[in-house]
Amino acid sequence: MEGRDLSGQAPRPTVVVVGHGMVGQRFVEELSARGVTARARVVVLAEESRPAYDRVHLTSWFGGTGAEELSLVPEGFLEEHGVELRLDDPVSAIDRAARTVTTRSGAVVGYTTLVLATGSAPFVPPLPGREADGCFVYRTLDDVAAIRDAATRARTGLVVGGGLLGLEAAGALRDLGLATHVVEFSPRLMALQVDEGGGGALRRTVEKMGLVVHTGVGGREVTVDARGAVDGVVLSDGSRVETDLVVFSAGIRPRDELARAAGLAVGARGGVAVDEHCRSSDPAVLAIGECAAASDGVVYGLVAPGYAMAATAADLVAGGEGRPFTGADTSTKLKLLGVDVASFGDAHGRTEGALDVVYADSRAGVYKKLVVGPDGTLLGGVLVGDADSYGMLRPLTGSVPPAPPEQLVLPAGLAPAAALGPAALPDDAVVCGCHHVTKGAIVAAVADEGRASVAEVRACTGAGSGCGSCVRVVGQLVDAELAAGGIAVDTGLCGCFAQTRQELFEIVASLEIASHRALLDAHGRPEARGGEGCEVCKPTVGSIIASLAPAIGADGHVLAGEQAALQDTNDHFLANLQKNGSYSVVPRVPGGEITPEKLIVIGEVARDFGLYTKITGGQRIDLFGARVDQLPSIWARLVEAGFESGHAYGKALRTVKSCVGSTWCRYGVQDSVRMAIDLELRYRGLRAPHKLKSAVSGCARECAEAMSKDFGIIATASGWDLYVGGNGGASPRHAESLARDLSDAELVRLIDRFLMFYIRTADRLERTSVWLERIGGGLAHVRDVVVHDSLGICDELEARMAAHVAAYRDEWAATLEDPEKLARFVSFVNAPGTPDPSVRFVPERDQHKPDLTVLAGPTLPVRTLEGSNPS
Amino acid sequence: MTTATATLTRPLPAPSPLLEIGHAGAWVPVCAPAALLPGRGVAVLLPDGEQAAVFVDRHGEAHAVGNRDPFTGAYVISRGLLGSAGAERRPFVASPLLKQRFDLATGVCLDAPDDPALALPVHPLRLR
Ligand code: SRM
Ligand SMILES: Cc1cc2nc3c(=O)[nH]c(=O)nc-3n(C[C@H](O)[C@H](O)[C@H](O)COP(=O)(O)OP(=O)(O)OC[C@H]3O[C@@H](n4cnc5c(N)ncnc54)[C@H](O)[C@@H]3O)c2cc1C
Ligand code: SF4
Ligand code: FES
Numbered sequence: 001m002e003g004r005d006l007s008g009q010a011p012r013p014t015v016v017v018v019g020h021g022m023v024g025q026r027f028v029e030e031l032s033a034r035g036v037t038a039r040a041r042v043v044v045l046a047e048e049s050r051p052a053y054d055r056v057h058l059t060s061w062f063g064g065t066g067a068e069e070l071s072l073v074p075e076g077f078l079e080e081h082g083v084e085l086r087l088d089d090p091v092s093a094i095d096r097a098a099r100t101v102t103t104r105s106g107a108v109v110g111y112t113t114l115v116l117a118t119g120s121a122p123f124v125p126p127l128p129g130r131e132a133d134g135c136f137v138y139r140t141l142d143d144v145a146a147i148r149d150a151a152t153r154a155r156t157g158l159v160v161g162g163g164l165l166g167l168e169a170a171g172a173l174r175d176l177g178l179a180t181h182v183v184e185f186s187p188r189l190m191a192l193q194v195d196e197g198g199g200g201a202l203r204r205t206v207e208k209m210g211l212v213v214h215t216g217v218g219g220r221e222v223t224v225d226a227r228g229a230v231d232g233v234v235l236s237d238g239s240r241v242e243t244d245l246v247v248f249s250a251g252i253r254p255r256d257e258l259a260r261a262a263g264l265a266v267g268a269r270g271g272v273a274v275d276e277h278c279r280s281s282d283p284a285v286l287a288i289g290e291c292a293a294a295s296d297g298v299v300y301g302l303v304a305p306g307y308a309m310a311a312t313a314a315d316l317v318a319g320g321e322g323r324p325f326t327g328a329d330t331s332t333k334l335k336l337l338g339v340d341v342a343s344f345g346d347a348h349g350r351t352e353g354a355l356d357v358v359y360a361d362s363r364a365g366v367y368k369k370l371v372v373g374p375d376g377t378l379l380g381g382v383l384v385g386d387a388d389s390y391g392m393l394r395p396l397t398g399s400v401p402p403a404p405p406e407q408l409v410l411p412a413g414l415a416p417a418a419a420l421g422p423a424a425l426p427d428d429a430v431v432c433g434c435h436h437v438t439k440g441a442i443v444a445a446v447a448d449e450g451r452a453s454v455a456e457v458r459a460c461t462g463a464g465s466g467c468g469s470c471v472r473v474v475g476q477l478v479d480a481e482l483a484a485g486g487i488a489v490d491t492g493l494c495g496c497f498a499q500t501r502q503e504l505f506e507i508v509a510s511l512e513i514a515s516h517r518a519l520l521d522a523h524g525r526p527e528a529r530g531g532e533g534c535e536v537c538k539p540t541v542g543s544i545i546a547s548l549a550p551a552i553g554a555d556g557h558v559l560a561g562e563q564a565a566l567q568d569t570n571d572h573f574l575a576n577l578q579k580n581g582s583y584s585v586v587p588r589v590p591g592g593e594i595t596p597e598k599l600i601v602i603g604e605v606a607r608d609f610g611l612y613t614k615i616t617g618g619q620r621i622d623l624f625g626a627r628v629d630q631l632p633s634i635w636a637r638l639v640e641a642g643f644e645s646g647h648a649y650g651k652a653l654r655t656v657k658s659c660v661g662s663t664w665c666r667y668g669v670q671d672s673v674r675m676a677i678d679l680e681l682r683y684r685g686l687r688a689p690h691k692l693k694s695a696v697s698g699c700a701r702e703c704a705e706a707m708s709k710d711f712g713i714i715a716t717a718s719g720w721d722l723y724v725g726g727n728g729g730a731s732p733r734h735a736e737s738l739a740r741d742l743s744d745a746e747l748v749r750l751i752d753r754f755l756m757f758y759i760r761t762a763d764r765l766e767r768t769s770v771w772l773e774r775i776g777g778g779l780a781h782v783r784d785v786v787v788h789d790s791l792g793i794c795d796e797l798e799a800r801m802a803a804h805v806a807a808y809r810d811e812w813a814a815t816l817e818d819p820e821k822l823a824r825f826v827s828f829v830n831a832p833g834t835p836d837p838s839v840r841f842v843p844e845r846d847q848h849k850p851d852l853t854v855l856a857g858p859t860l861p862v863r864t865l866e867g868s869n870p871s
Numbered sequence: 872m873t874t875a876t877a878t879l880t881r882p883l884p885a886p887s888p889l890l891e892i893g894h895a896g897a898w899v900p901v902c903a904p905a906a907l908l909p910g911r912g913v914a915v916l917l918p919d920g921e922q923a924a925v926f927v928d929r930h931g932e933a934h935a936v937g938n939r940d941p942f943t944g945a946y947v948i949s950r951g952l953l954g955s956a957g958a959e960r961r962p963f964v965a966s967p968l969l970k971q972r973f974d975l976a977t978g979v980c981l982d983a984p985d986d987p988a989l990a991l992p993v994h995p996l997r998l999r
Contacts, residue, residue: 495956517929527958532910532928534954535965535972565910569950569967572911577967581945829902829913829925837920838939838946 014041015317016101016111018091018258023289023306024117025052025072028083030314037081040317043109044083045101047090047118048140051078056303059172061144063732070141094262096282113284113317116259116272117310120252120290120301125160127233129222134230135246138169150245151176158182158233158243160219161250162189164334169247170211177701180211181241183233185218185250193332193343197360198382201367205339205385208365208716208740210700214241222246254291254299267293276324278313286313296327304328304434304466329433331397333383333390333469339365339737340387342469345380345397346371354379359409361385364739364783368409376400386780391473392422395429395439422476431473434466442474446481454478472778493764494536496520496528501540501689501764508544509760514554516541516566535568540764542566543651546687547759550803557814558650558687559821570649573825574811575631578624580850582839583631585611585623586648587638588684591658591676591696592619601641609634612847618655618693620646625848627839629832632825635812644810647685651765653692656680657705661698661715668698670715675744676704679713682748683755685808689762689771692755693728696720707735710768711751716740720747724754725779727769736772736779739787749798753786756797892923892935893995901925904933904998912964914938914949923994924949926975928962934975935994940966941980948973948991956981 015031017024024044031037053070061070078085089103100110122137124130134154136147151157157173159166162184173180182189188199189206203213218236225231232242254271265273265281271293278286289306293299300306305328315322331344349356353374360367366385370393373379378401383390393401393408401408402424425431427440445451445461454475458464464471492498497520499507504519513519519541521529533541542563549556555563558571570576575583587602602621606613609630611623626634647653656679659665661672676696686692695704696713706712712723712735719741726735739750762771772779784790786797815821827836840851890907891898894917901915904927912926915938922938926949938946943966951964954972962975971989972981978991 528955528960531960532953532955532962534956535952535970538910538952538954562910565908565953568952569947572950577947577950579943579945579968581947823906824908827914828916828922829906830900831916834916836914836922836946838922 012039012041013112014043014110015113015115016109017042017044017115017117018101019117019119019255019289019291020044020046020048020052020085020087021117021119021289022052022055022072022303023119023310024115026307027115027117027288027310027314028081029077030311031317032077032081032083034314034318036314036318037083040112042081042083043111044085045089045091045103045109046085046087048142049088050141051085051087053141055139058138058141058144059168061141062148062172062175067141091258094258094285096262096285099284111284113286115313115317116280116285116287116291117289118255118258118291120254120299122248123251123253124248125219125250127219127221129224129230130246130248132222132224132230133228134244135222135248138165138172138247138249144172147172147245147247148176151178154178154244156181156241156243157245157247158241159247159249160233161248162186162213162215163192163249163251164190164332165252166247166249167206168334169249170206173245173247174209174211174700178245181214181243182206182211183214183217183219183235183241185216187216189213189215190341193347194341194382194384195348195369197358197369198341198343198367198384201360201362201365201384202339202341204362205365205737208721252290252301254293256291259285259287259291267297267299269293269297269299271299276312276326277316277321278309278325279316286316288313294325294327298327300328300330302328302330302332305330307434307466308436329394329430331394331433333387333394339385340383340390342383342387342390342394343381344390344394345378347380347382349379351379357405357409364787365737366780370405370409372405376405378405388472388778388780391431391470392425394433395425395431395473399426399429422473422480431477432461432463432466432470434470435462437461437463439477442477443481446478447485451478452482492525493540494534496524496531496533496537498525499523501544502761504541505544505548505760508541508552509548512552514545514549514552515562516545517562536764538566539568539571539651542571543687543689547804548800550807551800556807556809557811557821559811559815564821564824573628573631574635574645574649574815575626576649578850580839581836582625582627582850584648585626585631585634585638586616586620586646587643588646588680589620589655590680590684591656591673593658593673593677598641598643601638601643605634605637608637610841610848612849619657620655622648625839625841625850627827627835628825629827629835632816632822636816639810639813639816644684645812647811650687651690652685652687653680653683653694655693656683657693657695657709659696659698659703661696665698665703667701668715669717670698670720672696672698672704672713672715675713675715675720675747679748679751682805683751685811686755686759686804688755688759690765690767692768708732709735711735711754713747719743722747722750724782725769725772727767729767731769733769738779738783750786752801753794753797754782756800757782757786757793760797888998890925890933891997891999892917892925893997894921894923895919898997898999901996904931907933910953912949912951912953914946922946922949924951924964925996926953926962926964928953928955932962933996934962935996936964936973936975936978936991937994939991940968941989941991942966942971943968 052072089105091101092104093102100108102108122139157178158181159170162182170180170182189202219233220236221234223232234240256272259272267273272287274287274292276295288309309325312325333342349371354371358369368383370381371379425439429439431439445457451457464474545554606623612625614622616622656676658673658676662668693709694711695706695709697704697706698715708726708728714721721740722738723735724738727733826832841848842851890901890904907927909929912924915923924938925935927933938948950967955962963972965972973991978993980989983989
């Protein structure tokens with residue numbers, strides 16, 4: 001509405017919201033939930049040029065999460081509720097007497113109720129030079145876009161502030177490839193959340209990742225070069241760090257400037273002072289979120305308290321005082337630089353008579369402390385490096401836990417499993433802090449309302465849709481409740497077997513059953529015994545037999561005897577089926593290292609057989625368009641030249657990528673190529689529940705992308721860091737640190753154990769990333785098993801891997817020697833010499849592509865019922 | 872359409888029996904039944920250029936359907952995995968490309984049973 005508003009004469013009350021951030025948007029949602037948007041005009045005036053987005057996950061923008069994905073405003077929401085949103089036009093003044101606000105563009109809007117949700121601004125310490133080219137803050141999408149842009153021209157970055165946000169920014173700079181420094185004024189990192197011990201563990205872990213940490217010093221001056229761009233920072237101890245990019249993250253200050261100018265009361269440390277119902281000193285003006293100083297005098301810098309205030313304020317606007325906001329839990333759990341950090345309750349033990357129980361494993365970078373009262377009440381805690389128990393411990397705060405605290409700090413594998421089960425939680429324990437959902441509410445959603453999955457419970461209670469740290473516990477509660485209600489969840493592999501893959505693995509391993517048929521007839525579902533099996537259990541059992549072959553006395557070749565009938569078409573023809581029925585051929589190129597001679601052979605083979613060639617994303621060469629009957633002659637040439645199967649067709653080890661490492665690269669600290677080759681040769685041919693990928697980088701710059709692999713290795717000055725559970729693909733996940741600074745032998749031994757434990761316990765087609773998220777106790781449990789041998793199975797795991805390595809033979813070489821296996825490589829059984837006329841090609845860009853226009857396209861209906869995996 | 876199934880009882884009738892497939896009113900030789908791997912299929916080139924897929928299950932029962940995958944147009948059905956479903960253990964083949972199941976006795980696509988365009992043609996088989 002332009003010009004002078006007819007304030008007071010408006011037929012409908014008007015709610016004006018200043019700021020469309022996380023809390024502002026939540027407030028509008030709360031208004032619509034209470035029906036206010038139907039009877040009042042709601043106007044939101046925003047400073048940023050985009051509608052509200054998820055600031056908490058701002059850093060994921062660097063990882064490719066688009067602004068759309070981060071948006072918090074459901075499509076059509078504003079239109080549906082008639083909310084007027086005005087972007088890029090901040091409010092510049094409030095006239096309380098006239099009950100109007102004026103925006104930068106000069107628009108004047110009248111209000112009945114004014115809601116300030118202006119958030120906070122990063123605090124930039126007053127150093128000389130702080131406005132130079134190359135200085136940034138870390139708060140908005142515009143900020144991160146500017147940082148990324150500048151990082152492409154920078155080599156070093158420095159973050160002022162070693163708190164939660166500072167470390168997050170430092171992690172982002174490091175991931176952008178900058179050598180990164182963190183400068184923190186207090187004696188430890190994250191001083192607000194963690195104590196000295198936790199800060200120490202955090203610092204070691206962060207330093208091992210290649211960050212340079214300076215604590216107990218502040219910045220004194222930003223120095224600039226001749227062009228006025230940052231070239232360094234002088235610290236308070238007089239030392240100077242050369243850097244071309246500076247991010248200030250030294251705390252936040254509530255944006256109360258409008259309120260101050262309008263004469264509203266502010267808190268002692270800033271923030272619009274509000275009462276328990278979020279009213280400022282003028283009852284027509286409310287303030288919520290990070291710009292408000294709550295009735296307990298605290299300015300909360302977290303989103304959950306902001307959301308609670310949004311609900312309280314919406315109650316008030318809807319016509320009555322609702323749940324008062326008197327203060328909030330500042331518990332936090334986050335993953336910084338791949339390290340889990342959590343703090344909850346009285347983390348610093350400030351309560352009278354409080355006692356500590358501490359578990360510390362500085363090698364693994366784990367520090368856990370619980371604070372308990374004299375009567376055994378859990379008061380709070382700090383968890384660094386292993387925060388899996390956070391979801392259970394936080395809701396127990398304020399009660400006497402069901403197990404002694406010294407057991408509660410033990411790593412998952414060592415603690416009594418049942419002690420921390422969801423059954424131990426009292427009904428009123430708040431399981432989801434973000435949305436204030438109690439255990440009782442979750443149980444009721446399952447038991448009384450018939451919700452049968454985490455997704456359904458989330459939809460009706462909101463639990464799990466905030467920071468996500470409670471999802472695991474919510475899942476356990478849902479499962480336990482379903483089980484208690486007698487709802488049997490059929491976890492069987494398929495219509496033929498009632499067992500899971502893991503159970504079948506144990507049956508095959510312990511009874512040494514090396515035949516799908518024998519397994520089906522003895523252990524299948526009664527109605528499936530004597531039958532054929534199906535396309536789900538056949539390859540799964542085939543894979544289990546292949547993983548265990550030497551140990552259970554089976555023939556190690558995937559095409560031997562009955563095994564040939566179990567394999568998916570790719571494994572059956574030792575090549576990847578393409579859309580037109582032709583196959584692709586991928587020879588192994590260990591570590592991506594290849595001689596000119598071998599390159600020439602690949603080129604000649606491709607030319608002679610008319611194959612399309614492409615460099616793959618896995619550092620090797622794919623030859624496409626071979627007919628079934630051509631595969632043996634192609635491979636005869638390749639095997640003769642010293643190539644082996646690359647297992648591109650199998651749920652098996654794919655590639656171990658490498659960077660050039662210390663041999664050539666000026667930054668390299670270890671020979672990453674040699675290690676990648678060693679590992680690829682060791683694990684080649686290993687069949688697994690899903691494909692396995694790996695990479696080795698020669699230094700923390702991580703050119704080989706090891707952090708996106710099932711097992712990734714990054715060189716350090718003193719050895720190798722091992723990361724596990726990474727994934728690219730549709731749901732990317734960064735690998736997490738399993739162990740650090742390993743020698744060659746230690747590294748190989750740990751990978752042996754890790755892979756065999758995964759093969760033993762994962763579900764069918766479950767990548768390590770999904771497996772790590774699913775398996776009880778998560779990474780901490782896996783670490784206990786494979787590093788600390790908590791289950792006493794490491795000898796067995798190593799023996800199985802040793803048997804695999806010893807029994808390995810190239811599948812293609814063996815096939816070429818076996819006329820019976822070779823006989824299958826024909827297009828037609830009744831016309832062995834005839835090529836398949838349906839496999840045709842048309843030219844494209846100097847090569848060719850399949851000639852197949854029938855039906856192929858993005859809308860192909862892929863079957864997803866029981867297993868839709870194409871490869 | 873004629874029955875899709877011929878029971879191959881073992882021991883197989885001597886001397887060197889031949890499996891034949893019916894197409895367009897004629898019988899076309901396929902191969903010796905012993906050349907088939909139980910649980911898998913082979914492709915057969917028919918005189919008019921059409922293609923069929925012939926499977927044999929673990930009990931020696933053989934089935935023949937068209938080799939063209941109606942979902943993609945590729946001639947690959949013979950490379951799918953054989954299975955049996957339900958209490959009657961009805962045999963089916965799962966397409967190797969996008970995994971739809973086809974009933975081997977009727978050719979019907981079990982994921983779209985009402986769409987005749989997505990069914991495979993069924994061929995009779997005999998031993999001679
Ligand atoms: C050839 C290649 C693409 C290329 O031209 O570069 C490729 C091609 C295929 N990918 Fe891939 N992927 C290729 C690298 C990748 C990468 C990158 C990498 O490995 O560094 C990824 C992401 C990393 C990862 O897996 O974590 C990748 C993620 C996938 C996925 C998704 C996996 C996931 O966990 O989400 C699939 C589907 C699946 O496996 O279920 C897939 C499946 C496939 C299949 C097997 C699909 C199929 O069944 O036809 C393609 C077969 C190619 C063939 O016929 O030879 N491909 N694929 C790459 C071969 C690398 C190699 O040398 O072995
Ligand atoms: C990188 C990062 C990571 C974080 N991680 C976490 C976390 O893990 N957990 C957690 O709980 N919290 C986290 N936070 C904090 C969380 O984002 C905030 O608590 C939350 O965004 C507060 O919401 P708000 O609406 O009060 O403020 P904001 O989201 O900042 O929104 C305020 C909006 O008001 C606008 N505005 C200001 N003045 C005016 C004006 N005069 N006129 C119009 N508009 C105006 C601003 O431009 C802004 O868009 C993180 C923050 C950052 C930056
Ligand atoms: S990761 Fe490898 S290539 Fe990249 S900078 Fe380090 S040593 Fe060099
Ligand atoms: S605790 Fe954050 S979503 Fe539940």
